[in-house]
Amino acid sequence: MTMEAASTQRTHQSLWDVARPGRSGIRLPESDVPAQAMPEASLLRDELRLPEVSELDVVRHFTRLSQMNFAVDTNFYPLGSCTMKYNPKINDVVASQAGFSGIHPLQPEETVQGALELMHRLQEDLQAVTGMPASSLAPLAGAHGELAGVLMIKAYHDARGESDRKVMLIPDSAHGTNPASAAMGGFEVVSVPSDEMGRVDLAAVEAACDDRLAGLMITIPNTLGLFNPYIARVCELVHGAGGLVYGDGANMNALLGRARPYDLGFDVVHLNLHKTMSTPHGGGGPGAGPVCVGERLEPYLPSPVVERVDADGGARYRFATPTQSIGAMSAGHGNFGVLVRAYTYLRALGADGLRQASGDAVLNANYLRRKLEHVYRVAVDRTCMHEVVFSCRPQRDKGVKALDISKRMIDYGVHPPTMYFPLIVDEALMVEPTETESKETLDAFIAVMEAIAREVEESPDVLLEAPHFTPVGRLDEARAARQPDLRWQAP
Numbered sequence: 165m166t167m168e169a170a171s172t173q174r175t176h177q178s179l180w181d182v183a184r185p186g187r188s189g190i191r192l193p194e195s196d197v198p199a200q201a202m203p204e205a206s207l208l209r210d211e212l213r214l215p216e217v218s219e220l221d222v223v224r225h226f227t228r229l230s231q232m233n234f235a236v237d238t239n240f241y242p243l244g245s246c247t248m249k250y251n252p253k254i255n256d257v258v259a260s261q262a263g264f265s266g267i268h269p270l271q272p273e274e275t276v277q278g279a280l281e282l283m284h285r286l287q288e289d290l291q292a293v294t295g296m297p298a299s300s301l302a303p304l305a306g307a308h309g310e311l312a313g314v315l316m317i318k319a320y321h322d323a324r325g326e327s328d329r330k331v332m333l334i335p336d337s338a339h340g341t342n343p344a345s346a347a348m349g350g351f352e353v354v355s356v357p358s359d360e361m362g363r364v365d366l367a368a369v370e371a372a373c374d375d376r377l378a379g380l381m382i383t384i385p386n387t388l389g390l391f392n393p394y395i396a397r398v399c400e401l402v403h404g405a406g407g408l409v410y411g412d413g414a415n416m417n418a419l420l421g422r423a424r425p426y427d428l429g430f431d432v433v434h435l436n437l438h439k440t441m442s443t444p445h446g447g448g449g450p451g452a453g454p455v456c457v458g459e460r461l462e463p464y465l466p467s468p469v470v471e472r473v474d475a476d477g478g479a480r481y482r483f484a485t486p487t488q489s490i491g492a493m494s495a496g497h498g499n500f501g502v503l504v505r506a507y508t509y510l511r512a513l514g515a516d517g518l519r520q521a522s523g524d525a526v527l528n529a530n531y532l533r534r535k536l537e538h539v540y541r542v543a544v545d546r547t548c549m550h551e552v553v554f555s556c557r558p559q560r561d562k563g564v565k566a567l568d569i570s571k572r573m574i575d576y577g578v579h580p581p582t583m584y585f586p587l588i589v590d591e592a593l594m595v596e597p598t599e600t601e602s603k604e605t606l607d608a609f610i611a612v613m614e615a616i617a618r619e620v621e622e623s624p625d626v627l628l629e630a631p632h633f634t635p636v637g638r639l640d641e642a643r644a645a646r647q648p649d650l651r652w653q654a655p
C-alpha cells in the first residue's frame with residue numbers, strides 16, 4: 165500500500181474497522197451491590213451493537229477526527245458576519261470552575277448568589293456597551309434575541325392600542341434571520357432597497373413611514389461592512405411615524421467602545437455574545453443573544469432579569485420578571501456558560517481593550533480591502549468597518565465562481581469567507597479578519613488570494629476541482645440538504 169493510500173484509509177476508518185470481539189478499554193470493579201432481576205424481556209434488546217475497542221483505539225479515533233476539523237485555533241477563519249475571532253482560553257477556564265459549571269438552574273437563589281451577581285454585572289456591562297438602560301440575558305442566540313425584540317415591539321404597540329401597526333421595514337442587505345424573526349412575530353416584512361453607497365435608502369424609508377409602521381430592523385454597520393452616517397436620521401423618521409427601531413447587534417465588533425446604539429436612536433439591540441464577546445461557536449452553538457432596551461421597551465423584557473437588592477447584610481441578587489414581560493425564552497435562565505465567558509472577556513479587556521478591539525478589527529479589514537482591491541472587485545468602494553465584501557463577478561465571467569475560489573482557499577489552509585451573502589452582491593465573498601489576527605497572517609492571506617487570482621487566469625481547472633487535499637472533496641450539497649443522513653448505523 166502506498167503511503168497516500170494508507171493515510172486515506174486511516175481517514176475513513178471507523179471504530180468498527182479496528183474493533184475485535186472481547187476487546188475492552190475499561191476494567192469495571194466487582195459489583196458490590198446484589199444483582200437485580202432483569203426487566204421483562206420485551207423491554208430488553210437482544211444485543212447492543214457497540215464496537216469493542218481498546219482505550220488507545222478510542223483516543224486515536226477521536227484525536228484523528230478532531231484533526232479533520234477546521235478551527236480558529238489552527239488556522240485563519242475570516243468568515244464574515246460570524247466574527248470567528250480567537251477566544252482566549254481563560255474564558256473557558258473560568259466557565260469550567262465548579263461553582264459555575266456544577267450548579268443547577270432550579271437551585272434556590274440563596275445558594276447561587278455568585279452566579280446571579282455575575283449575571284447582574286454582565287447586564288450592566290452590556291448596558292454600558294450599548295448605552296441602553298436595561299437588558300435581559302435570556303435569549304439563547306442572535307436570532308432568538310431578534311425574536312425577543314420583535315415580540316417586545318409587538319407588545320409595546322398592543323399595549324398602546326395600536327395593534328394595526330403590522331409593517332416591519334427591513335433593508336435588502338439584512339441577514340436572513342431578520343425577516344424570519346419579524347414574520348414569526350406576526351409582522352408583514354417590507355424590504356427597503358439600498359442606495360449605490362450601500363446605505364438603506366432614506367427616501368424609501370420615508371415613503372414607508374405611515375400609521376401601519378411597527379418598526380425597522382437594521383444592522384449597523386450593515387452586512388456590507390458599512391456604517392450608515394444617516395442612521396440617526398433613519399431612527400428619527402421611524403420614531404416620527406410611531407415606529408420603533410430594532411438593532412441587529414451582530415456587528416457590534418466594529419462599534420465597541422466607539423458608538424452606542426442607544427445614542428444613535430435604537431430602541432432595542434441584541435448582542436451575539438458568541439461572536440463579539442468571544443465564545444467558541446460554529447456548528448450550531450451554543451450561543452447567547454441578550455437584548456438591551458431603551459425606556460420604552462423595558463417593561464416588556466423577557467424573563468428572567470437579575471435584580472440587585474441592597475439589604476442590611478450587603479447586596480443580594482434575585483431573578484425577577486418585568487411588569488409586562490413577553491415571558492420566558494426557554495426553560496432556563498439563558499446559556500450560562502456563554503454568559504460567564506462573555507463576562508470574563510469583557511473584564512479581561514476593560515473599556516480600553518474593547519475600544520482597541522474595534523479599532524484593530526476595522527484596521528485589519530481595511531488593510532485587506534486596500535491590498536486586495538487590485539485583484540478582487542470591492543462591492544462598494546468605501547472605507548469599510550470590520551468586514552469587507554468582494555464581488556467575484558469578474559472571475560465569474562471567466563468561468564470561476566465565488567464558490568470555486570472559496571473551495572480553493574481550503575487547499576491553502578484558509579477557511580472560506582462567507583459566500584453569496586449579502587444577497588445584493590453578485591458572487592459575494594464577505595471577509596472578516598477580526599482584530600485577533602496579526603499582520604503576518606493577513607499578509608499570508610493576501611498572498612493566497614493573489615495566488616488564486618493568478619490561477620483564475622492561468623489554470624482555472626485547478627479551482628473547479630478544489631479542494632484537493634481534504635479528507636472529502638466537493639460534497640453534494642443539494643442532496644445533503646434534501647436527503648440528510650443524520651443517523652449513522654453500524655455496518
Ligand SMILES: *Cc1c(COP(=O)(O)O)cnc(C)c1O
Pocket residue numbers: 245246305306307308339341342383387412414415436451453
Ligand atoms: C449571526 C448573525 C445573526 C444571527 O445570530 P445567531 O446567533 O446565529 O442566531 C443575525 N444577524 C447577523 C448580521 C448575523 O451575523
